[in-house]
Amino acid sequence: PIISLQPTGMVLYGETKNTACSALVISNAGHAALWATVSTPSVITNYGVGNSGMADGPSYGWVDIRDKGYSVPMTDDSESSLIEMPFEFEFFGVTSRYFQIADNGALLLSTGHVDGYNMFLPASSVQPPMIAPYWDDLDCSTGTNLYWLSEDQAVVTWLDALVKGTTNRQTFQAILSSDGTITFQYQTIQGDSDSSTIGVQESGAGPAAQASCNSNMVSDLFAIQFRPCRPTWLTLAPTSISVPVGSSTQVYFTGNAASLAPGTYSTTASIRNNDPETPLVTVPVTFKVGE
Numbered sequence: 001p002i003i004s005l006q007p008t009g010m011v012l013y014g015e016t017k018n019t020a021c022s023a024l025v026i027s028n029a030g031h032a033a034l035w036a037t038v039s040t041p042s043v044i045t046n047y048g049v050g051n052s053g054m055a056d057g058p059s060y061g062w063v064d065i066r067d068k069g070y071s072v073p074m075t076d077d078s079e080s081s082l083i084e085m086p087f088e089f090e091f092f093g094v095t096s097r098y099f100q101i102a103d104n105g106a107l108l109l110s111t112g113h114v115d116g117y118n119m120f121l122p123a124s125s126v127q128p129p130m131i132a133p134y135w136d137d138l139d140c141s142t143g144t145n146l147y148w149l150s151e152d153q154a155v156v157t158w159l160d161a162l163v164k165g166t167t168n169r170q171t172f173q174a175i176l177s178s179d180g181t182i183t184f185q186y187q188t189i190q191g192d193s194d195s196s197t198i199g200v201q202e203s204g205a206g207p208a209a210q211a212s213c214n215s216n217m218v219s220d221l222f223a224i225q226f227r228p229c230r231p232t233w234l235t236l237a238p239t240s241i242s243v244p245v246g247s248s249t250q251v252y253f254t255g256n257a258a259s260l261a262p263g264t265y266s267t268t269a270s271i272r273n274n275d276p277e278t279p280l281v282t283v284p285v286t287f288k289v290g291e
Contacts, residue, residue: 001028001034001273001274002028002030002034002277003034005026005271006027008283010253010269010284011285011286012255015257015290015291016261016262016289017257018257019256020257020287021253022253023251024251024252024253024269025248025250027243028243028245030245030275032245033243034244035242036243036273036274037273038240038251039269039272040268040285041268044092044093044228044229046209046229046267047229048260048261048263048265049210049224049226049227049261050224050227051217052224054261056261057223058223058225061185061223062173063155063157063173063175065148065157066157066159071146074140075141076140076164078102078103079100079102079108079111080100080102081100082099082110083100083147083154085099085154086150089176090180090228091109091202094129099131099154101145102114103138103140104116105132105134105135105158105161105172106132106135107130107156108128109128109131110128114132116164117137118135118137118195118197120210121197121209122203122207122208123197123201124204126201126204127204130201132197133158133173134172135197135198136163137165137195138161138164139164142162143160143161143162143169144157144159144160145159146159153175153176154175155176156174157172166191168191170186170189170190170193171186180228181225181226182226183226184224184225184226186220186221187220189219192216193216193218194216195214196213196214196218197210197213197214198212198217198218199211199213209226227261229266231265233260234255234267234287235253237254255289257287262289265287266286268282268284268285269285
């Protein structure tokens with residue numbers, strides 16, 4: 001058997017709370033029957049992004065850890081030592097129990113460095129997994145960094161972080177939840193926020209989910225949430241096929257936006273088959289959900 005696909009990647013377009021469907025054609029140009037199974041991963045492959053300005057976005061609810069949090073002294077352009085979380089945190093399909101706090105408004109899930117020159121994501125200048133509530137050229141040496149851990153959350157707060165070259169001080173926090181959800185909250189944003197990057201990335205090569213870069217998106221009492229996107233929104237049918245010689249069949253990809261915020265969601269589908277040359281074929285799937 002010889003497997004071929006048309007198209008080689010799937011793009012679905014849907015509206016909030018509706019479904020979208022498209023067909024993948026699998027053909028067999030070989031001299032024996034083609035057998036295949038089609039599946040999706042069960043890990044976090046990307047994130048849907050919502051904010052408190054959306055009707056179905058997250059609510060702002062500042063978590064005050066000033067009295068119970070642990071202080072982390074920082075110098076300019078520095079990172080803390082690794083801090084252990086009391087739970088496994090899944091990020092783009094990889095689990096971690098540790099994070100570093102970066103002076104320049106980010107968390108790293110392994111040792112590394114975040115410089116003050118923010119970029120669009122994915123940013124090649126930062127190689128470890130990065131969670132960036134407010135990546136900018138900050139100086140926290142005259143402010144305060146705190147973290148607090150519970151059984152199902154890790155909260156990190158930057159208090160009065162100075163934006164270098166200005167007199168503006170920003171107070172914001174990142175909340176990592178054990179279910180993989182990431183929430184950014186902004187208590188006080190002074191001046192413009194158009195020199196910062198807000199988002200997450202697995203590595204400097206991606207994948208990444210970006211909420212903002214060099215735009216005035218955030219303000220006082222504002223929240224942004226990155227909702228883990230395990231591809232429960234995607235169903236495939238049929239999941240097991242047989243294709244005779246010289247024939248083709250269709251597998252239907254259906255995206256369900258019932259529980260998704262507007263945004264772009266990505267995952268992959270795996271096709272395991274008996275073609276000796278390509279026994280595993282990966283199909284990128286993108287679901288674009290509108291208002």
